[in-house]
Amino acid sequence: MFPKNDLRNISRTVLILVSISLTTVILYWWSAAQRSHNTDIQKLTIAQAGDFFLYAPLYIAKDAGFFASQGLDVSIVSTGGDDKTWAAVISGGASFGMADPTFVAVSETRGLPGRVVASIVNGVPFWGITLDSNLVITEPEDLSGLTVGTFPSPSTAYTLQKKMFLDGGLAPNIRQGAFGTLLAMLRARQVDIALELEPNVSQAIAAGATIVYSLKDIYGDFAITGLTTTPELVEENPELVRKVVCGVQLALEFIRSNPDSTLELLLRRFPEIDRSIAELALARVISEGIVPRNAIISEVAWGKAINLRIEVGDIEKAMKMEEYVDNSFAKWAEVNCRVE
Numbered sequence: 001m002f003p004k005n006d007l008r009n010i011s012r013t014v015l016i017l018v019s020i021s022l023t024t025v026i027l028y029w030w031s032a033a034q035r036s037h038n039t040d041i042q043k044l045t046i047a048q049a050g051d052f053f054l055y056a057p058l059y060i061a062k063d064a065g066f067f068a069s070q071g072l073d074v075s076i077v078s079t080g081g082d083d084k085t086w087a088a089v090i091s092g093g094a095s096f097g098m099a100d101p102t103f104v105a106v107s108e109t110r111g112l113p114g115r116v117v118a119s120i121v122n123g124v125p126f127w128g129i130t131l132d133s134n135l136v137i138t139e140p141e142d143l144s145g146l147t148v149g150t151f152p153s154p155s156t157a158y159t160l161q162k163k164m165f166l167d168g169g170l171a172p173n174i175r176q177g178a179f180g181t182l183l184a185m186l187r188a189r190q191v192d193i194a195l196e197l198e199p200n201v202s203q204a205i206a207a208g209a210t211i212v213y214s215l216k217d218i219y220g221d222f223a224i225t226g227l228t229t230t231p232e233l234v235e236e237n238p239e240l241v242r243k244v245v246c247g248v249q250l251a252l253e254f255i256r257s258n259p260d261s262t263l264e265l266l267l268r269r270f271p272e273i274d275r276s277i278a279e280l281a282l283a284r285v286i287s288e289g290i291v292p293r294n295a296i297i298s299e300v301a302w303g304k305a306i307n308l309r310i311e312v313g314d315i316e317k318a319m320k321m322e323e324y325v326d327n328s329f330a331k332w333a334e335v336n337c338r339v340e
Helices: 004-039 053-063 082-090 103-108 156-167 182-187 200-206 215-219 231-236 238-257 259-269 275-287 299-311 328-336
Strands: 042-048 072-078 096-099 115-122 127-130 148-150 174-176 193-196 210-214 223-229
Touching: 042 053, 042 082, 042 238, 053 072, 053 115, 053 238, 053 259, 053 275, 072 238, 082 096, 082 103, 082 223, 103 299, 115 231, 115 238, 115 328, 127 200, 148 156, 148 182, 156 174, 156 215, 156 299, 182 193, 182 200, 193 200, 200 210, 200 275, 210 215, 223 238, 223 299, 231 238, 238 259, 238 328, 259 275
Parallel strands: 042 072, 042 096, 148 174, 148 193
Antiparallel strands: 096 223, 115 223, 127 193, 127 210
């Protein structure tokens, strides 16, 4: 017989060996499960013009893990413009694009059709700001004699500002400037008004500027930024489209229900923005409906956007909305993709 101390040592050794064996088995199956799980991850690329605070739904979908929850590994690449973004999609360089959704209608006239599957920015997110405290703009006619700085043509900002001049019976007096230069043009008195996005608007207000008009107030719901892809992808891989749109819908709901957490995530992506400025900017785009409640593109919003392209001559005549917009994924996501 073994002494009691030896028996205790043997029992302890056996327990350790059994524990190691069980741990090894568990780690093996966990590793196998991870390998199996990783093979189910779908990698894809979403193209955008550049890093814009207003593209928050896309960033939150990625950074808060909503794309990952759908089994997606999403890479976001910048192209330098909406037209280049759509070019990346139709060339196969990206599966989806974040751009002016009416580009699919323009592209259709050139034999390269597209589909819009989700709304990202609803309403025109541009505010006219000035350093002239005496300036008041209540009607388009009030722009008489004034110069407005906008992003370069054919941007939606330029197109809508041109329309505002024309609606007032005025010759457009627009000075074009690249993103990030408009506030400098305003300070240098090269323009009387700068048509800006958030968070630049809140930054300018903190420095003494005032808002003299909002294009959101003028145009209301407007399909200005959507998630676009090709008809072939929709037909061949509808499950992928469903997952991407689901991630977007989850992000839209999260932004409205968790603004504080949203702010933290955005500050990680935009560390150069002062917290107080980012907080004001986020509050403005939520309260004014720039961040949509769901990813569905309404007929009213689409109609305004497409009619603008007809007015400026980008297209002669548009087909029915259903020929360009597929809301089926967004409608499904509104019901089935909810933040717990």
